[in-house]
Structures are given as structure tokens and as C-alpha cells.
Amino acid sequence: MRLFPKFAFQDRHRHIIALIKENTSRLIFAGICSLMISGATTTMGYLLKPVIDKIFVNKDAQGLMILPLFIIAAFLIKGLGTYGQEYFMNYVGENIIRRLRDQLYDRIQDLPLAFFQKERTGVLMSRITNDVNILKSMVSSAVTGALRDGSSIIGLAVVVLYQNWRMAIIAFIVFPLAFLPVIELGRRVRRVSTGCQQAMAELNAFLHETFAGNKIVKAFGMEQHEKKRFFTQTQSILKLEIKGVIVRSLSNPIMEFFAGLGIAFVIWYGGWEVIKGKTTPGTFISFLACVILLYDPIRRLSQLNNSIQQGLAAADRVYDVIEARSDIHDPPNPHPMRSGSHTVRFEDVEFSYGEKPVLNGVNLTVHDGQILALVGMSGGGKTTLVNLIPRFFDVTGGRILIDETDIRDFKIADLRREIAIVTQDPILFNETVRDNIAYGNLNADDADIIAAAQAAYAHDFILRFPKGYDTVIGELGGRLSGGEKQRLCIARALLKNAPILILDEATSSLDTEAEALVQKALENLMRGRTTFVIAHRLSTVAKADHIVVVVGGRIVEQGTHDSLLALKGEYAKLHEMQFAAHNGRAETAEIPN
Numbered sequence: 001m002r003l004f005p006k007f008a009f010q011d012r013h014r015h016i017i018a019l020i021k022e023n024t025s026r027l028i029f030a031g032i033c034s035l036m037i038s039g040a041t042t043t044m045g046y047l048l049k050p051v052i053d054k055i056f057v058n059k060d061a062q063g064l065m066i067l068p069l070f071i072i073a074a075f076l077i078k079g080l081g082t083y084g085q086e087y088f089m090n091y092v093g094e095n096i097i098r099r100l101r102d103q104l105y106d107r108i109q110d111l112p113l114a115f116f117q118k119e120r121t122g123v124l125m126s127r128i129t130n131d132v133n134i135l136k137s138m139v140s141s142a143v144t145g146a147l148r149d150g151s152s153i154i155g156l157a158v159v160v161l162y163q164n165w166r167m168a169i170i171a172f173i174v175f176p177l178a179f180l181p182v183i184e185l186g187r188r189v190r191r192v193s194t195g196c197q198q199a200m201a202e203l204n205a206f207l208h209e210t211f212a213g214n215k216i217v218k219a220f221g222m223e224q225h226e227k228k229r230f231f232t233q234t235q236s237i238l239k240l241e242i243k244g245v246i247v248r249s250l251s252n253p254i255m256e257f258f259a260g261l262g263i264a265f266v267i268w269y270g271g272w273e274v275i276k277g278k279t280t281p282g283t284f285i286s287f288l289a290c291v292i293l294l295y296d297p298i299r300r301l302s303q304l305n306n307s308i309q310q311g312l313a314a315a316d317r318v319y320d321v322i323e324a325r326s327d328i329h330d331p332p333n334p335h336p337m338r339s340g341s342h343t344v345r346f347e348d349v350e351f352s353y354g355e356k357p358v359l360n361g362v363n364l365t366v367h368d369g370q371i372l373a374l375v376g377m378s379g380g381g382k383t384t385l386v387n388l389i390p391r392f393f394d395v396t397g398g399r400i401l402i403d404e405t406d407i408r409d410f411k412i413a414d415l416r417r418e419i420a421i422v423t424q425d426p427i428l429f430n431e432t433v434r435d436n437i438a439y440g441n442l443n444a445d446d447a448d449i450i451a452a453a454q455a456a457y458a459h460d461f462i463l464r465f466p467k468g469y470d471t472v473i474g475e476l477g478g479r480l481s482g483g484e485k486q487r488l489c490i491a492r493a494l495l496k497n498a499p500i501l502i503l504d505e506a507t508s509s510l511d512t513e514a515e516a517l518v519q520k521a522l523e524n525l526m527r528g529r530t531t532f533v534i535a536h537r538l539s540t541v542a543k544a545d546h547i548v549v550v551v552g553g554r555i556v557e558q559g560t561h562d563s564l565l566a567l568k569g570e571y572a573k574l575h576e577m578q579f580a581a582h583n584g585r586a587e588t589a590e591i592p593n
């Protein structure tokens, strides 16, 4: 039987060992403390022999003076050692947690957008918050716990052998029997523990979704439904945890029972030897005490396997993320990015999400300072098309060129520095209004920030906030309107002052009044930039230099507003639909279904 079931040494374990090695000096201190504990424990076991034989049997007055002092010293050393071991070991554990968290965040932040669209936020969060803790307990019990308990066992075993080797050998045959069932239990602990951690990650993801999306939960009256779903999840976590409790807590009674067998044997056999005068009562008591003292370290060592199994399961989940490789890389010899305005060209661009083809044979040129509008029914691939420019995804065929250089030949950071984006859902962070705008350029001073806010028509409403530019977005709760958020996002993009601008339905969720303001803000933003604008409302795109109609991942028509209308094709159809909707709003309500 193998001591560590299903354990195969992998690169990721080497990484953990490297993390442990970073703390060598503290580990050495913890090791010294461990040896103090085991030394003191062994000494106490050994001292019982002279205590009984000298003081109680021989009535030796000198021994009565000295031996209690030894006992005090042993306890003092054990206490100091215990404190030191706990302190250093936990320091190392917490330090490893911190390093792992940093590594995880560092990796996750650099993973491509596709990863975040695939993985659920709550599950990722759970990797950083929960799983690393389990690794910590593995490290602390595996490293110095093993040293403390291992050396205690050796020390006590030596004393036991020295006191009465015949009895010792028989006791040592009984004790190891206790290990056999415990090893099998360790295997199960690992399985159950993986299940528990996965369930916790699911729960995290669920909480995140239903709290963040609480408005929808309420709007659809789904509170009861979500509560029931939550209760089902906690119920299955309860079941899993209890399974874990059963497996884990079986170890102790099994061990204890075997220990009891050993002790009973020692009393029977040792008592018989004392009665026959072969052994002194001191030797017998000291022997018995050592056997009892052996119980705890052996029990803990047997659980070492459990905590290593749990830790390895957590390590696998953590390293699955740490080792996830981004398929969007910097080139080995990046091409320098010229600053100033740029021409963007799509050349036979194809793109598919996995097996699903989305873009096909897209050819486009947008010269510097021009505005290109993308229109078409939703699902046509407009967002996908603009997402290729900052390399959120890489083309699967053809290429995209900026000033005649393939964008994959630039450093990603250089490329993205040249691009500002305003998306449909205005994403702001829980910082001050000032910091949110300054996200576009951390070096901007207050005058720049205010100028950007003014150009975005945001300055006036910002001043009405309780603390003006110093108001934290979270303090406003949900009080910011869609248009206000949108204008803050525009201010942020304005401050970035990048020559390429992407507006992905930046106005589609606004009412007409807000839209007029945002529209003016956008016009400020677009001036002099190479702009890609995706818009639902054709009124917004009429001013564009060039309009392309995207249907089913292809460009089906292109031209100016007037030339496209004259074509009487897809664009004219879209225009007619909007025109009818706009002018006939009153009638529409009366048309059945």
C-alpha cells in the first residue's frame, strides 16, 4: 500500500516547494522550535522513571529537590517551542497564501477576455479567497508539524526501547496496525474535499450573480425561485461537508481504539514484569507514559496524509488557473508603435469562437480621422469585429493592419494605448468620480479631468453630487442614471486621448434627452480620431464618412448614408423600419400583436 495514494509529482508541486523554500529561514526557526517541543516531551516521559523510583520508591530527598526543577524546565521549553513553532509556521503559511494570491491575480488579470467569458466570476474569486487557505494548512502541517511529530515519535520510541525493549517491540507491532484504515480514509478525504470546494465555488458564483443581478431577480419576481435554488445548494454543501466530517472523524476513534489496545497490553505485560520484579515501577510508569505520549504525534502524523490530500486537491485547482496559458501574446520582436493618427485596415478577416464562424471575408479601410459606422441587426458580428482591433480576440484568418503593420506585430500594451473604447454597458469602478475619469490617464491633473468631464457634458451633474469629484461611485448606490454613467465613461475615454476610438452602441440604452447630450459628448470625442462607431439609431450614423452594413458576419453593403438609401437594400430596410417606428409610435400601440 502506498502512503500517498494517487500522488504523482508534477511541476505544480515543484512550484509549491519553491514557494516554501522562499521562507527557509523562518522554517528553520520553526524546525528548531519543533525540536524543542519534541525534546521536552521526550524528557518528560523519561523523567517519570527517576521520579517514581527515586522519590516514591527509594524516598530520595535530594531527588525531591532537583527533579521538580527539571519538570519545570521541560514545560518551559515546551511552551516556548510551541509558541515559536505556531508563530513561525503561521507566518510562513500566511506568506505563502499571499504569494499564491498575488500569482493568481497576476495570471488572471493577463488572461484573454475569452477566459472571463468562459469562467464564472464567483468561481474565480473562490480560487483566490478559499482554495489558497487549504494549501496553507497543508504546508504548516506537512512541514514543521511533521518535523515536530516525527522527532517526538523518534525520541519517545528511543526512551521506550531503552526502558524495556521487549515490551517496546511488541507495542510497536500493535501501533502500526492503526495506520492501515487511516490511509484508506485519507484517499476519501481528498475526494470529498474536492467536492466541497467545488460546491463552495459554485455558491460564490451564484451569490455574485444574484446580488449583482438583483434588479432582474426582483423585476421578474424570482426571489422565491432564487431562494429555493440557494437552499438546494446549501443543502448539498451540508451533505458533502457531513460526508467529510464522517470520513475525517473516523480516523480518530479508530486510532484511539488501537492505542487503547496497545496500552491495555502494556499494562498487562508490564504489570506482570513489575510483580515478578523484572522491572521497577518507575520504568513501567515511564514506559506507559511514553506510549501514551506517543499517541498524539502518531495521530497527527496519520492525519498529515488527510491534509496533504486536501491541499493537493486545492493546489490542483489553483494551478489550473495559474498555468492557464494566454493564446494572445506579444511578438518576440515588436514593431514600434508610431504615435499620432492611424489608418486601420481589415484584410480578408475571418473569425470564429471555437467552432462557430462569426466573421467572414471582412475587408475595410478606415483612414486617419475618418468615422466608420457599423450597422446591422444584432448578432451580425459588429461587436466581434471591433473587439479584434485591441486584440481582445485574435483573427482566425486574414489580418488587421494599423498603418500597414499587422497588429500582432505590436506590443499589446502599445496597441491598446492607441485605442479608447466606450461600450454599451457603462462599467465604472468603486472609486471616486475623479479616479474613474483618471482611469483613462493616471498622469492627468485636475484641470485635464475637469476639461474631459466638461467635454463629456458630465461636469454639471458631477458638481451636484454630495462630494463632487470626490464622490465614491458606490456611495451613489444605483442613483447614477444610464446617461450619466455613459457620460462618465466618455470622459474617461476623452482623457485617454487615443487616436483610435471604438464606440460600441454607446448611446443605445439612453432616452432621447440624455442621448442628445451624450451625442454632443461623442461628437467632441470623435473629432480628429479614427473612429469605429456601432449604433442602433441610424440618426447617429448619418454623419459618418463611411457606413458598412454587417449581416451574418459579412459586409453586405457599404457607402454613405445617401448612396446606401439609394441602393434600396438592407440599409434602406433598416432605415424604413426605424422611420416607421419613430413616426408611428402612437399607432404601433394599437396594431394587434
Ligand SMILES: Nc1ncnc2c1ncn2[C@@H]1O[C@H](COP(=O)(O)OP(=O)(O)O)[C@@H](O)[C@H]1O
Residues within 6 Å of the ligand: 117, 353, 356, 358, 377, 378, 379, 380, 381, 382, 383, 384, 385
Ligand atoms: N464569446 C462568445 N462566444 C461565442 N459566441 C459569441 C461570443 N460573443 C458573441 N458570440 C456570437 O457571435 C455572433 C456575433 O455577435 P456580436 O459580435 O455580439 O454581434 P452584434 O454586436 O452585431 O450584435 C452572435 O451570434 C453571438 O451569439
Ligand SMILES: [Mg+2]
Residues within 6 Å of the ligand: 379, 382, 383, 384
Ligand atoms: Mg454588439
